[in-house]
Amino acid sequence: MQSFLAPAKINLSLRVLGKRTDGFHEIDTLMVRLPGLCDSLVFEESERFSFSCDDPSVPSDESNLVVKAVRAFESATGTTCKFHISLSKVIPHGAGLAGGSSDAATTLSALNELHGNPLDQAALSGIAASLGSDIPFFLGNGAARCTGRGEIITPVPSIPPIQLLLLKPTFAVSTPDAYGRWHDAKPLPGISHDPVTFPWGQMVNDLELPVFRKHRFLAEMKQWLLDRGLSALMSGSGSTIFAILDQADDAEKHIAAARDQLDPTLWSWTGATG
Template identity: 40%
Template structure:
């Protein structure tokens, strides 16, 4: 099922919101009168707050009027909560933390600092984690919890590093309780950890009244991770350097274009993949020519070049077999099949459904499968999760121990 265009509202008080069905209803009858009903007058003044409404129905038979008062207690609560936030500032915040794919990824050289230069079209997609932030009474320590065993919750986690970086840059002293509800698998080439760090920087800035600009956050974030600055784009960007040089590409691809993400239980170590990379065997395609082709004609198999595929297929030979089987089973559903980042996720563009063998073949019973679509954001707003976003973890994605993997 393709992703819906409807977006969930980001709310500080989501757990307290309810539907209009929870409102209280009062009914009474009254005789016609030349004066307006006092309740109707109070309703008129409260209409903007949507906490009280009036409906009047007249009966010609007995000369009575039916008056219905609807009092929305939830709307009143939300109004009070919003007023509290204005008076004392934000105390808790829930944010969506989406991942990314690399539509193409060219490795163009090796740098003196040991990193590689790249040129890549990054795009945010709708699969993501949810992170809940609350102000901590402590002025000395952040506390992180998560739903997935094996994910580090100490200072090695990029969320904690991002919060420390924000305090260092701004001089603020706010610390947080954070819960990470993780759906993006680790070691997948989807930038889940980088997205978490960017989301944490955005959250810390909201708690501090927005004292830093988006450009500040983007520049600072490059100090702790090469992929993090990308998430401060609008969702699609041409990235160069180590990945930290970000050029926004607006309205590049339709956000309703469906895709499927398929990841085997094994992860790819980024360090191992780069160790096996041979620059003399990479593609010679001009990255700007690839970008122009996508801009003019959309995504096709020819433009989805990833120079990290050959070394990743050496690290994880079953990954090469998975990609070949997806392509062989394609009946026109996918316009392109390629690996994202340094692996181990294979992306099929054009359909949200995996090929049948993923469900039927026992060799693939433990793969991670998720539908997705492209995602963007507006300036001064964070990313919002499409309602139909759907992900499924296999049992292998909930390990008791996970080796550190750079994504």
């Protein structure tokens, strides 16, 4: 039995450049891992493949990205997966943190390792890209600029650890719906979308406009963080809003205030990128 960790990510920036002929959107995004926020996958030898998850809201059939990763690995290598894979969920679903994509990438890497590394990095990346746009990012290490539909990965080694506060309401956001509303989205009055410049680039997310139009609470949560003097942004297509903290910030004080003033059921996490 072996365990593997699948980290979350945030988008420090996300530009949507236009719709492609294949139906996807051309993007330019800077993504970083959150090594302290991880799902866990346990691989236990078995006579045949099976999969389970401790979160009943996560499908455990062939539609799950972990199962799709297993089938893709079997097809690429001509092997049969003889493991029971159990997934323990920590990363929220529909949060813009790519938990499912990370689970799939970790599954591919783990199976490759457990079978003696029959696939090189290029082959693994090709399989990952066929399964989902965010998945190739998790096959590398550290921060990366992701272009194309997200599958073209350029490492960015110079970003130091960033201390973060993450807040998420109980509802999820549909990524296809967010992109589907992108073209015609307009800013909400009273909500700042001004990019903030850091040494690594501008902090901006083009999906905020369509998502905030449909889910105004997320706009209000971002503005609440901005009004507290923090730099804040939605990650991916939401529904997580993150804020950058400095050494003097008291994360727990912000969390307590957010639950008191915004929503007592908010999920929160604080930690550093890596």
